[in-house]
Amino acid sequence: xxxxxxxxxxxxxxxxxxxxxxxxxxxxxxxxxxxxxxxxxxxxxxxxxxxxxxxxxxxxxxxxxxxxxxxxxxxxxxxxxxxxxxxxxxxxxxxxxxxxxxxxxxxxxxxxxxxxxxxxxxxxxxxxxxxxxxxxxxxxxxxxxxxxxxxxxxxxxxxxxxxxxxxxxxxxxxxxxxxxxxxxxxxxxxxxxxxxxxxxxxxxxxxxxxxxxxxxxxxxxxxxxxxxxxxxxxxxxxxxxxxxxxxxxxxxxxxxxxxxxxxxxxxxxxxxxxxxxxxxxxxxxxxxxxxxx
Numbered sequence: 352x353x354x355x356x357x358x359x360x361x362x363x364x365x366x367x368x369x370x371x372x373x374x375x376x377x378x379x380x381x382x383x384x385x386x387x388x389x390x391x392x393x394x395x396x397x398x399x400x401x402x403x404x405x406x407x408x409x410x411x412x413x414x415x416x417x418x419x420x421x422x423x424x425x426x427x428x429x430x431x432x433x434x435x436x437x438x439x440x441x442x443x444x445x446x447x448x449x450x451x452x453x454x455x456x457x458x459x460x461x462x463x464x465x466x467x468x469x470x471x472x473x474x475x476x477x478x479x480x481x482x483x484x485x486x487x488x489x490x491x492x493x494x495x496x497x498x499x500x501x502x503x504x505x506x507x508x509x510x511x512x513x514x515x516x517x518x519x520x521x522x523x524x525x526x527x528x529x530x531x532x533x534x535x536x537x538x539x540x541x542x543x544x545x546x547x548x549x550x551x552x553x554x555x556x557x558x559x560x561x562x563x564x565x566x567x568x569x570x571x572x573x574x575x576x577x578x579x580x581x582x583x584x585x586x587x588x589x590x591x592x593x594x595x596x597x598x599x600x601x602x603x604x605x606x607x608x609x610x611x612x613x614x615x616x617x618x619x620x621x622x623x624x625x626x627x628x629x630x631x632x633x634x635x636x637x638x639x640x641x642x643x644x
């Protein structure tokens with residue numbers, strides 16, 4: 352058997368739609384903000400941005416209007432405009448942990464890692480319960496090779512908020528890389544409990560169960576991942592491996608073929624070659640593709 356392919360996803364954060372905070376905002380700006388948030392709820396981000404632009408003109412000192420505008424710009428891929436809006440929001444409210452998180456995340460996404468670390472650390476200093484800032488700091492630390500600090504931050508985030516999906520998933524990813532399968536199992540079981548509808552965490556839970564030899568549970572969760580996302584190619588490859596470990600080689604052939612069908616010929620060339628090799632060997636041994644029941 353070939354080694355299991357491990358794809359480690361980083362859980363990030365999207366536009367946060369919340370109530371207008373109880374701060375001093377003039378009535379006109381507040382009306383525009385509420386209209387913008389309504390557009391966001393229906394996915395009409397560009398219209399929302401126009402409302403937030405009007406809110407900023409109506410009340411240039413409203414840090415919240417600048418925050419909302421930054422999130423709208425980020426949502427439709429205007430990073431420089433988003434960065435400027437977040438910077439303005441922080442200049443108006445330097446102790447607001449929301450604005451600090453949004454700015455730090457934007458700095459990180461634009462490649463300014465050093466500044467992002469400072470901004471996110473400030474967010475945690477201002478609000479020690481700021482779990483999203485801790486998680487993103489952990490991601491940065493892990494990417495820089497400081498895995499121990501990343502683990503410490505993620506464990507702290509989980510202690511603050513045991514229901515932090517992002518903290519459990521990112522800690523689970525590190526544990527998979529370290530082949531600490533029992534510990535990784537705990538984190539991904541929690542992640543799936545918190546949000547059972549994410550195919551990536553379902554797939555990683557299945558991967559961990561496979562490593563622990565619990566093949567029925569592995570197949571259950573890998574199948575769930577595919578049901579959520581029928582184009583999730585690597586989950587087909589892992590299912591093929593699980594069925595091959597169960598000696599159900601005809602079904603393994605079927606899933607290897609599904610992997611080739613759904614994967615990308617250019618970016619997944621190595622794994623497609625491996626899948627073809629497994630198909631060739633299994634068919635040569637007399638196992639034809641068998642549709643899973």
